[in-house]
Each structure stands twice: as structure tokens, then as C-alpha cells.
Amino acid sequence: MAEEKREYGSCFVTVKENYAIVTFNRPDKLNAFSPDLFEGLQKAWIDTKKDKTIRALIFTGAGDHFSAGGDVALDIDPLKDLGLREFKEYFEPLVELYMDLYNLEKVTIAAIRGFALGAGFEMTLLCDFRIAADTAQLGEFFVRMGLVPEIGMCLLPKIVGPGMARYMCYTGELINAQEAYRIGLVEKVVPADQLMPEAEKLARRLARGPAAVGIIKKAMNQIGGQPLELSTDVGVSYQFAATRTQDHAEAVRAFLDKRKPSFTGR
Secondary structure (H helix, E strand, O other): OOOEEEEOOOEEEEEEOOEEEEEEOOHHHOOOEOHHHHHHHHHHHHHHHHOOOOOEEEEEEOOOOOEOOEOHHHHHHHHHHOOHHHHHHHHHHHHHHHHHHHHOOOEEEEEEOOEEEHHHHHHHHOOOEEEEEOOOEEEOHHHHHOOOOOOHHHHHHHHHOHHHHHHHHHHOOOEEHHHHHHOOOOOEEEOHHHHHHHHHHHHHHHHOOOOHHHHHHHHHHHHOOOOHHHHHHHHHHHHHHHHOOHHHHHHHHHHHHOOOOOOOOO
16 A cells, blocks of 8 residues: 555644554644644544554654643643633543543554653553653653643553652653653663654554454453453453454464464454
8 A cells, every 4th residue: 555644734644554653743843732733633533533444553743752742832821811611621622532542442652752741741641552762751741830630640550550650740750761661651662763663563563453452452441450350241241242353253264274364453
């Protein structure tokens, strides 16, 4: 399949084979989130989410950084002038995007170079995997702006444990790539010039996997961290769903025929 580039204002999507790269495109502002960038991201999201040929997504930033968080002048400063209803209305589409990304049955990967701070950092937490360049710096920067993390307070403890999550949220301290790997915040650290090749290698591999990958993601989001006795019934229900997929039938046929299976994600 030929490479295809789709433009959405301050965001663009590059479709390759059966995966896509979503790129935040405000490099002169360190890819800080602005109303224009968020609008572009929403449009890109709607497009890629409904495209059944795209089975994995890589999120990254143009230039030298993933995202430095919310644009202070355009995104953060105006918040103080909003009433409670306006405030909630402002955040409603963002929360909807967060939940959509977290629950999406496609594989999601954050390819992180440079800064991933505040809202940019939270985007990485919503992804299934985080691959960092060796120059990356990550942090819950909110407290340094007198604010609180919107989703990090929920997701970060599940990834790095409650103590480290509190430390990152309370201090806003930046974590370098090597420390992020040590505490389990990222799955892999690579030289900067190998960041996208590594992310794309993982995307290609998982995009070729069976529909069971999406089912496993959905199940782990639902039952991860629950006591075993509360999760087995749910696990069996998801296993039932997996046995009804075309990919399961193909895997069985391929095994019996002594050949490599060809999965379609259905």
C-alpha cells in the first residue's frame, strides 16, 4: 500500500500499510496543545478510528518534541475566566477523546522525543505502549502551573505505583528516559534516530495480529487490578467472544495445515 498523508490543520496523519502515524504539528511551539491543534486531532481521530484498515496508531510530535503540554496563552490562561458550566463544556470533547483513545480496540503507541509534559504526557499514558528516545523528558507538569493532572491521578499509579505517581504529580519533576524505563513508565528507550523505526516495527507487528489483541486490551482495561475472583467470569466472557472471531478460526486452520496464519482483525 502506498503511503498516504492526511492533513488536519495543526495535526497530520500518515497512513502506512495497516497502521498510521498521528503527528502533532506545532514544532515552533514544542507541539503545545492549542484549540487549533486539538480541533485537528479530533478530526484526525474520527477519521482513523472509523478506518477499519488501520489497526495500530503511533502518536508523535513534529520536530524535536512530543508535546510540551497546553499552550499557556491559548489554552491555559483563558480557563480562569470560565464559569463551572463553561469549564465543563470546554473539557467535554477532550474527556471524550481521552476515553475513546483509552478504550479503542486498535493498538496505540506513543513515540516520545524531547518533552512530553502536562497534557502531552497524559496523552502518552492513554497509549498501550510508550517508546522513548534517549533524550526524552517526561513529567506531570500541572502542579508547576498551579493545576492538577486530569487523568494522570488515575492512570499513573497503575503504571509506576502510587508512591512514584504521587511524587511526579506533587513535584512536577521531569523524568529522563533512563529513569522512565527503570520505573516502568516506558517500555523501551532507543537512540533518537531509531525512535520511529522502533515504533513502526512494533506497530507493524501488532497490526498483523488477530482480533484477539483488541479483545485482550478491552479486557485488561476492564479487569486489570481487580482481585482474581472478581475477574475470572469477565475473562471467560471475553474468551467466548474471541472464539467467535474469524481470526481464531484462521489460526486453528493454519495450525492444522502447518502454515502461517493470515489475520484480518475480524
